[in-house]
Amino acid sequence: MLRLAILAGLISLCAAAAKLEEVFAWKEVSYAWPSEDAKNQAVKNGEYISANNLPLGLGRWKDKLFVTVPRWKAGVPSSLNYISLASPNKTDSLIPYPDWKANTLPKGEEKPDENAITSTFRVTADACDRLWVMDTGVADILGEFKVISSPAIVIFDLNTDKLIRRYTLKEGDLKHESFFANIVVDVLPGKCDKAFAYIPDLGGYGLVVYSFADNDSWRIKHNFFHFDPLQGDLKVGGINFQWTDGVFGLALGPADDNGDRTMYFHALASTTEFSVNTNVLKNKTIATDPHSYDMFKIEGNKGEHTQTSASVFDEKSNVIFLTQLVRDGVACWNIKKSLSPQNVTLIAEDHDNLIFTNDIKIDADRYLWIISDKMPAFLYRGLNPDEINYRIYKVAIDEAIKGTVCEA
Known part of the structure; x- marks a missing residue:
């Protein structure tokens, strides 16, 4: 047993x-304002409160790195942004996408434009040079909870920065507790019009499927979309909190x-991974039929303290990468191997x-690409503006899994 423990430790270190x-890396994020006067006016009006801006989601397309800043609190001037990867400046300012107007909250009786983004958490750039954005439609989430518009999928042409389509989720897609913080796009190269988007509802414990071809959506329910009551007690960055977030990654x-x-x-709030074939999800009749319940499978358990927000798959290596919220890192799992704690290993870990x-x-x-942002401290305690709070890293995938159980 001692030899096994030593071996496990060596594997973990590698x-x-x-x-x-x-x-x-930023202490606080800044924006590429049209002018210094515009910035000063935003500060004066409370439209820009630097401490209230938390970068959360990211995605790369060519020389643009998209960075989302959800409107958790008041004082967020732009929710959907990008940074030029050509910039040598590690503290570069965020540039609103597609422009400032689309990210500016309407005033009074104004109605938001079709391409407007109220608040988004995560985005996806697909193989067809499109940016898919899940707009929650809510500003000042932790404060006044201002509903600006209904939750919507907003799709941009990345080559022209023009709006392709805005699709507002149907009433049947929503629950009173719905909270949409992710969007994943399923599309094959050359079949752009056949795309599907999958949107997990972490608060309402469901999954919304959107068909681009049919311009239609439907909601799927399943017990596997719920949180595990034994896995919602988390401690991150010295802060203990309890979450009930359901289906997420x-x-x-x-x-x-x-x-x-x-x-x-x-x-x-779970350490269990599940799966389902997308032929179930993409067929509205089957997906919404209670008899499809057994088509959803249990893959296995990742192990203790492996709660995960986002996950992403690399086809060449057959590896899924998973954020590790409690362990301050990122883990990997090769899907050609059974899912067990022994086959899930850290590829990066840094407690600072x-x-x-x-x-x-x-x-x-x-x-x-990895973003870390000390979100529990931001939500419950406040961040120290004199230290670096937000970081974005990258690592070559083959280098990341080299020498680990995830390597083929």
Whole structure:
């Protein structure tokens, strides 16, 4: 037993040895204002309160790195932003996307434009050069909870920065407790019009499926979308809190000959991973039929303290990467191996710089991008503006899994 324990320790040390490249780091995020006067006016009006801006989601497309800033609190001037990767400045300012107007909250009786973004948590850039945004429609979530618009999927053409479509979720897609913090897109190259989007509802414990071709959506319910009451007590960055977040992270496996995939999913307040074939989700009749219950499968348990927000799949290595909120890092699992604690290992761990790894993405060059943002401290205690609070890293995938149980 002692030899096994030593071996496990050595594996763990090797697993967390991947060298991450720090790309951006901020004490507080700033924005590329049209002018200094515009910034000063926003500060004066309370439209920009620097301490209330928490970067949360990310995604890369060519030389743009998208960074979301949800409107948790008042004083967030822009929710959907990007940074130019050509910039050598690690503390570069966020540039609103597609522009300032689309990210500015309406005043009085004004109605938001079709391309307006009220508050978004995560985005996806697809193989067809489109940016998919899940707009919650709510500002000042922790304060006055201002409903600006209904939850909607907003899709942009990344080559022109123009709106392709805005789809407002139907009444039947929503529950009173609904909270949409993620969106994953299922599309094959050359079949852009056949895309589907999967949107987990972490508060209402459901999954909304959207068909681009039909411009229609439907809601799926399943027991596996709920949280585990034994896994909602978390301690991150010295802060103890309890969450009841349900289905959250979605990772799409490789496409088969029919274009279908296995979707791996989990609740945030859980350590169990589940799966379902997308041919179930994409068929509205089957997806909403209670008899499809057994088509959802249990993959296994990741182990103690493995609560995960986002997850993402790399097709070449057959590896799913998973944020590790309690362990201050990122883990991997090779789907060719059974899911067990022995087959889930850390590829990065840092108790100072990776506190709350909120989102991860894989780009076209097979780099894994990671954002850490100390969100529990932001929500419950407040952050120290004199220290670095937000960091974005990247690492080559093959380097990240080298020497680990995830390597083929």
